[in-house]
């Protein structure tokens with residue numbers, strides 16, 4: 171337990187608590203223009219104007235102190251001092267959206283009634299101004315009985331003032347709120363909030379509301395759906411169209427590095443380690459950084475503009491049919507980046523069975539780690555040509571693979587909701603935020619963070635798995651007089667040979683079996699593993715070394731095998747971090763084991779069905 | 791105002807962008823958490839509402855509506871529990887005559 175004074179940020183969802191937290195502490199918590207971005211408590215250090223440190227905690231947003239979902243429970247527990255191992259906050263920063271006063275003031279009154287030293291941050295005054303609202307903070311402060319400071323968290327406006335007021339709160343110089351001690355019921359609080367809001371609004375000029383205008387199209391049953399599909403489609407085309415040049419550059423760099431090392435070092439096991447394991451292995455994954463960043467760019471834009479909840483609205487009919495809550499859409503969409511934050515985000519779902527179903531299907535959303543695998547196979551086997559109307563075939567196939575994951579997830583949800591997670595169907599009650607034009611700093615910072623995380627993964631887990639695989643592939647050395655290949659002779663080759671007995675019926679070859687095991691550590695490793703296998707296989711053969719991973723795959727795999735491999739990865743068995751987070755969020759091993767089991771079965775069947783069909787159709 | 795506009799309607803039947811106020815909410819038709827969430831969104835007898843869009847191509851999707859200054863989405867089963875009357879806020883039983 172820290173001895174520093176503890177200050178907590180509370181307020182309605184999407185009021186700007188995390189933005190304020192970042193502005194005050196210099197942290198880089200995730201922001202997003204939709205309710206339910208923050209789902210757990212996060213602590214940081216804040217310096218008061220005299221330099222004294224204070225511990226600041228960012229909390230999930232909530233509409234009242236009666237929680238409806240696991241994330242809201244955290245807020246209630248922290249504010250009431252019921253959180254294990256943590257003292258009750260010494261003071262609160264109550265964040266209120268200036269453009270939605272009536273509603274946010276009701277919760278503010280509920281919190282002020284707790285009589286903790288409190289300061290109100292009247293945030294988003296810029297948006298209120300945009301909507302033609304002019305507010306009087308002094309009136310608000312008088313009515314609420316606590317200091318009220320207008321802020322614009324994302325522009326760091328009002329922060330000095332806020333710090334100064336926090337100082338007097340911590341020092342006990344400011345009086346505690348003089349809220350009435352009688353308990354007021356919900357309706358009383360609401361009319362009180364309305365009265366105060368009306369008093370605080372100095373002027374209201376009706377203005378053209380951007381949000382309403384955009385929503386006429388964005389929420390329209392036909393136009394809205396076309397817009398959503400259009401956006402998704404552009405996203406997948408862009409993943410290919412925009413990434414060509416940067417990918418070629420990275421590939422060029424890797425090749426130069428490989429040649430330099432080959433030229434500089436004598437043929438040795440160490441050189442093989444550098445060239446086969448590090449440069450060709452890990453390098454084969456890093457090549458996909460541009461595509462991953464393009465994908466993230468779109469996801470970040472969706473999150474920052476406020477379109478996310480609109481997409482959830484459009485897709486809710488489907489969610490309802492398969493028995494999911496409309497809220498589940500957001501965790502599922504986050505899972506396109508990675509299932510781990512997606513599964514965390516299910517904490518905003520109130521019904522436990524609803525939430526469990528969402529957790530179980532989250533891994534079916536194609537995470538960004540699967541992108542390299544898809545991209546390598548598509549690049550090798552699907553010709554880069556137009557199918558008409560300027561639509562690239564490769565982007566189209568990628569789109570279909572993502573779609574297959576979504577359809578699979580919906581079908582699985584349907585079955586789960588009728589069997590193991592049977593229960594009454596959830597609802598969809600959600601606030602729609604105002605649209606905001608994303609600030610480019612946020613997008614750039616977001617991309618930089620993703621790039622950093624990806625490169626760190628490449629340097630740690632992907633690197634380590636590839637090195638281990640390289641070791642297992644390189645030993646024991648095949649004797650010079652033995653015509654067997656090094657790969658067949660190695661430990662890994664023999665293990666894969668055994669595994670291949672099971673996988674051969676679905677069209678997999680030894681190399682795929684080799685790649686699948688280390689891919690459990692991180693899915694991208696499937697790619698680096700294949701690259702290492704072929705790199706070792708090539709040995710000193712100049713002609714083979716010249717060929718890219720894609721070309722070598724094309725030489726070695728029949729088309730049905732490649733398609734089966736893609737199908738396998740739609741359902742790809744879990745990476746270890748997904749299993750770990752599922753265990754934590756479901757409090758036990760039962761559900762993660764269930765998840766891994768069903769995904770394996772589906773992956774096997776999907777690969778098999780694809781292989782047999784493709785073979786029967788005579789594709790090659 | 792034509793008489794028929796003052797007849798009670800379910801929120802699901804309210805024409806788009808027609809200003810209305812909540813007449814009655816059938817709290818018993820809602821689960822406790824859902825009822826609470828609706829209240830927290832500011833839905834109560836007398837609150838002004840306006841439907842903005844019906845989602846879903848086949849007309850079975852959720853409904854987007856404005857309640858006070860907030861835009862919220864809800865499914866039809868929830869919207870069906872809310873009875874409204876056309877007309878501006880303040881004409882309702884609980885509305886304050888401003």
Ligand SMILES: Nc1nc2c(ncn2[C@@H]2O[C@H](COP(=O)(O)OP(=O)(O)OP(=O)(O)O)[C@@H](O)[C@H]2O)c(=O)[nH]1
Nearest residue numbers: 184185186187188189202206207208231294322323
């Ligand atoms: N225009 C404007 N936008 C803001 C301001 N403060 C925050 N935002 C934006 O509003 C959105 C929500 O901000 P967050 O800080 O994520 O909100 P939160 O209160 O932490 O939300 P939850 O974690 O979901 O409870 C983000 O898109 C921010 O960039 C502000 O003062 N002005």
Ligand SMILES: [Mg+2]
Nearest residue numbers: 187188207208
């Ligand atoms: Mg937050």
